[in-house]
Amino acid sequence: MLKNVRKYQDRLKKSFKIEYKRYIYSTIDFNDKMVGLFGARGVGKTTILFQYLQELELQNKKALYISLDYPFLSGVDLIDLVEEYVSDGGEYLLLDEVHRYEDFSAYLKTIYDLFELKVIFTSSSATSNLNAKSDLSRRVTLYNLNGFSFREYLEFKHKLALSVWDIKDIFQNHSEIVKSLAIGNIDILKEFKEYIEVGYYPFYFDKQTSYYQNLLNTINLTIDLDLTSLGLIEQKYTYKLKKLLEVICESKPFEVNYTKIAALAEISRVKLYDYLSFLNDGQMLLLVDENVDGLKKVQKAAKIYLNNTNLLFAYCGSCDAGTVRETFFANQVSHKYKLNISKQGDFLIDKKYTVEVGGKKKGYRQTSVPLEGIKDVPNSFIVSDDIAIGSGNKIPLWLFGFVY
Template sequence: MENLLVEFQQKIARTSLDFQRYLIDEIDWHNQLIAIRGARGSGKTTMLLQYIKKNLDLKTSLFVSLDHLYFIDKTLISLAKDFSKIGGTHLLLDEVHKYPNWSREVKLIYDDVPELKVIFTSSSMLEIYKSESDLSRRAVSYDLKEMSFREFIVFETGLDLKSHTLEDLLENHTEIAQSLLTQIKPIPLFLKYLEFGAYPYYKENIKLYHQKLLNTINLIIEIDINAVDHISYDLIVKLKKLLFAIATSAPFTPNITKLSERIGASRAVLIQAIKQLERAGLVNEVYRPTKGIGVLTKPEKLFLNNTNLMYALAKSSTNVGNLRETFFVNQFKNLAVIHLADQGDFLVNEKYTFEIGGKNKTQAQIHNVKNSYLAKDNIEIGINNIIPVWLFGFMY
């Protein structure tokens, strides 16, 4: 354990508090067992280390990744018990899905070492309630999204910009935009965000970012999905083909028969593959509000999870209309219920209708639709029911 403690102190020393993700202030850290899920590269590890550095006693805390060589001949439960004996109060575990039987041992820690608070991160693939020991009644679960447009601006500029609720944006968007325009030029920042701003590691080397993002996609499919669902090599290849098909279509309305032929999979396997990509944080499924969502129900429309993935996968095939819609869907994910609209593009919380378009887009498609809004690209400020599309990046 001594080596783990030394490595932990070294990690803390290298951890900067300059930029912190939105979720760090939303988690109730008092719970005995906390699960934080998120796609690879979204910043889960850094957030845990920042929380420790800001709030915990380093002498009674321990952070460890569960793919560490320490666990070749030692167990997680034995580490927890030994750490508790020397006064440990907080055990923070990174990437639990890489440890065999993780849920059984976490449950044992919860039951047998109650004085130890446990916080763990995992792939977004992991469904806590389906784990072997059903931790859903014990763990409080949170999801870490990719960076919002607001967070990207904070990361780029160091400005202190607050988030707004959807209702606040709809009612006060002109005043909010006016205030922001005294501090930023949103359109060039928005264009950079669409291509580079979803994952914090873009700053490590922006020239190699898309290549690193492609490597991340491969790791998500080959390691993260496989660690949870134990898929075959053949299905790994099919998942990659499916993701590329979605990326190069604008927008993607899945024809299951044609798609089955294209990637060489049955209907059932194909629909399951779509749902695996969605759980892994690589695609977003959108349905109509009247359509039931079952295990074998195909989505009405598919989007890549964020616009950075479009630039990495589709390159020159990236379509500006699809970029806008992909951004809009991504910013609402986990914050609101979003469906396809009968008139317009999207229906949010079964109340608000949105049409997405460029600065010359008219309101013809949402004319006479109650609670309808036109989200326009390439404008700095809106009026009445016309809102700059970039402003929807300020909801978290």
């Protein structure tokens, strides 16, 4: 069996040619005995495994890549396979799609305890690894991989090297940052519009003509395979999660009515909260809470978004401009910073910065907040679409695609 796995690995290596390394690669501590990388389908987890495999082989390390959805592994005991590999001098084990292996967390725990082996594994659903964490919390270091940031999209497409900017720097020095960006003659607003529609998932560059269809297939696989293989939902009810996504597409984020959503999706209120949690963990939804403390924290999310703008265009078709802007901002910023819904604007970041998101004509008197809006709120900013550069407390929306 080990011979078959190696043969498959060699075949895959020949077709692998991606050199661009994602933002997360340099942050992973590969010296840890067990590392878990999770994220949505299609964001590039397998690419990272193969890049690390190449790196190990250049160091003359013995490494083995196994995808646990290999058909020929059906009925094979993973521990027996690992034992054979270790006996053959194996040092590094790279496991892809671990959630496809029944009771995977118990097997990972056993591998950690029994073998002197470095392990890095991936899972297509955040839910998988979050469940695994209960058994592996003392053993595994987890990393969450997002899709392309706008910065990464520009880097990959134009072969650039662009800096990541801290949110504090963006708020304080946004005009200087924009002027310092080495983007040559690139039309930043044109590129941003393209990114919003098709740039979040790296596989766009391989499947441009069928991108949305492949993205819809990715959604279906996440629900039909990942969530069911984990036992989170029965196969006969997966259509309800897809129906729920359709209902959310038709609802604006600031009009969250849980009773109405449950009725339209034909599910109970109790099941609604479970399903929203599953879709959020699977990175198909993005739930943003109000800024509250204590027992109120367990209340329902204040706003519900699809996870990213590409999902909006693929799943919802026509998109409200305000929803697109808020979805982009929430997706990019929440990956690194604490994001809440603000009572005095659209968002509150790290309990410090208040932000109102809108079009290029958005000003303090045109906010969604009555009277003076956020004008007199400390550390408040207008984040505007369709502007290449800002001034004062008005910042271009696209610049928040540089926080990772």
